[in-house]
Amino acid sequence: MFGKPRAAAAAGAGAGAGAGAGAERPPPGALPECNLALLGCRGAGKSALTVKFLTKRFISEYDPNLEDTYTSEELVDQQPVLLKVMDTADQDGPVNCERYLRWASAFLVVYSIEDKRSFAGCRRYLDVLAAGARPRARPVLLLGNKLDMEPYRQVTKAEGLSLAAAFGCLFFEVSACLGFEAVRHVFHEAVREVRRAAERRPPARPLLVAEERPCPPAAPPAPRPGPAACAFSTLSTVSYKEIPSVAQAKLVTVKSSRAQSKRKAPTLTLLKGFKIF
Numbered sequence: 001m002f003g004k005p006r007a008a009a010a011a012g013a014g015a016g017a018g019a020g021a022g023a024e025r026p027p028p029g030a031l032p033e034c035n036l037a038l039l040g041c042r043g044a045g046k047s048a049l050t051v052k053f054l055t056k057r058f059i060s061e062y063d064p065n066l067e068d069t070y071t072s073e074e075l076v077d078q079q080p081v082l083l084k085v086m087d088t089a090d091q092d093g094p095v096n097c098e099r100y101l102r103w104a105s106a107f108l109v110v111y112s113i114e115d116k117r118s119f120a121g122c123r124r125y126l127d128v129l130a131a132g133a134r135p136r137a138r139p140v141l142l143l144g145n146k147l148d149m150e151p152y153r154q155v156t157k158a159e160g161l162s163l164a165a166a167f168g169c170l171f172f173e174v175s176a177c178l179g180f181e182a183v184r185h186v187f188h189e190a191v192r193e194v195r196r197a198a199e200r201r202p203p204a205r206p207l208l209v210a211e212e213r214p215c216p217p218a219a220p221p222a223p224r225p226g227p228a229a230c231a232f233s234t235l236s237t238v239s240y241k242e243i244p245s246v247a248q249a250k251l252v253t254v255k256s257s258r259a260q261s262k263r264k265a266p267t268l269t270l271l272k273g274f275k276i277f
Contacts, residue, residue, distance in 0.1 A: 031080050031082040032080075032082065033081070033082045033083075033084060033105075034082070034084070034106065034191050035084045035103055035105045036086070036105065036108060036190050036191075037085075037088060037100040037103065037104035037106075037107050037108070038050060038087050038088060038108045039094075039108070039109050039110065039129075040109060040111055040118060041090065041092055041093065041118045041122075043112060043115060044110045044111050044112050044115070044118045044121075044145060045110060045112060045145040045146055045176050046087055046088065046110050047062040048060070048062070048176035048177070049145060049176045050070065050085055050087045051176075052176045052180060052183045053072075053085070053180075053184055053187050054070055054085070056180045058177040060177070064091070065089055066089060067087060067088055068086075068087055069084055069085065069086045071083070071084050071085075074187075074188065076188045076192065083187065083191060085187075086100055086103065086104065088100060092121065093124050093125075094124055097132060101129075101132045104138065105139075105194045106138055106139040106140070106141070106190045106191075106194050107125075107129055107141070108141050108143055108186070108190060109122050109129075109143065110143045111142075111143075111144060111145065111155065111160075112144075112146045112155075113145070113146055113147065113153050113155045113160075114146055114152045114154055114155075115154060116155060119154075119155045119163075122142065122163065123163065126142070126163070129167075130167060137197060138197065139169070139170075139190060139193035139194055139196075139197055140167065140168075140169040140170075141169055141189065142163060142164040142167075142169050142171045143171075143172050143173070143174065143186060144157070144171075144172070144174075145174060145175065145176060146176070147173050147174055147175035147178065148178050157173060160173065170193070172185075172186050172189075174186060
């Protein structure tokens with residue numbers, strides 16, 4: 001029983017493969033990142049595929065309870081990328097899915113062509129991804145592993161194609177123990193799908209931030225002229241406060257002249273506080 005390779009060794013193997021190709025790569029911090037999560041039931045061959053891709057080696061047995069993330073610098077279509085691979089350790093179906101739903105840029109759902117049970121488990125993973133990845137569409141690839149076990153096949157290629165078509169994902173069949181190129185093609189195709197999805201995604205709208213500025217002081221309202229000020233322009237202006245209220249007004253009777261005392265004199269009703277000219 002072998003443990004899974006450490007991330008540092010896996011990264012070194014990926015970097016060595018790139019150095020052999022003679023490509024100059026920028027520092028890791030400057031590389032675009034792609035997070036790929038491998039999902040599937042126990043025994044589907046997720047760890048064997050991960051090790052085959054990172055080290056070009058095949059190891060048949062692993063500790064099924066170990067889960068880790070590995071990093072490798074890859075050159076996909078002459079464009080460098082920092083590929084991070086999460087080898088999950090689910091046993092018989094999706095458990096605690098939030099850990100990879102929030103993290104992954106793409107998903108590789110793996111089943112064994114010689115195990116009908118692992119194929120049925122893939123549908124449960126695809127259902128979870130279809131429900132949990134709606135806010136941000138992320139590529140999903142369906143992969144039938146252990147193609148070298150063709151004489152013991154329980155899942156036909158047509159069944160795999162039908163399931164992939166039902167969920168709108170790509171479909172591949174490979175063998176972790178046979179060829180390295182086919183395995184690497186699947187991992188690189190996941191990176192290509194992430195790039196295509198980014199190109200189809202509409203650009204983010206710019207965020208407009210309003211600056212808070214103090215409002216200028218409002219001009220005081222112009223005073224409205226009182227009734228006495230607008231009645232006669234020849235009279236002196238009387239303040240509005242000088243006008244007595246209705247409750248304070250008193251009636252004053254004034255005779256026009258003494259000569260008219262024998263006859264009925266006209267009377268004037270005025271408001272107290274005004275003068276007669």
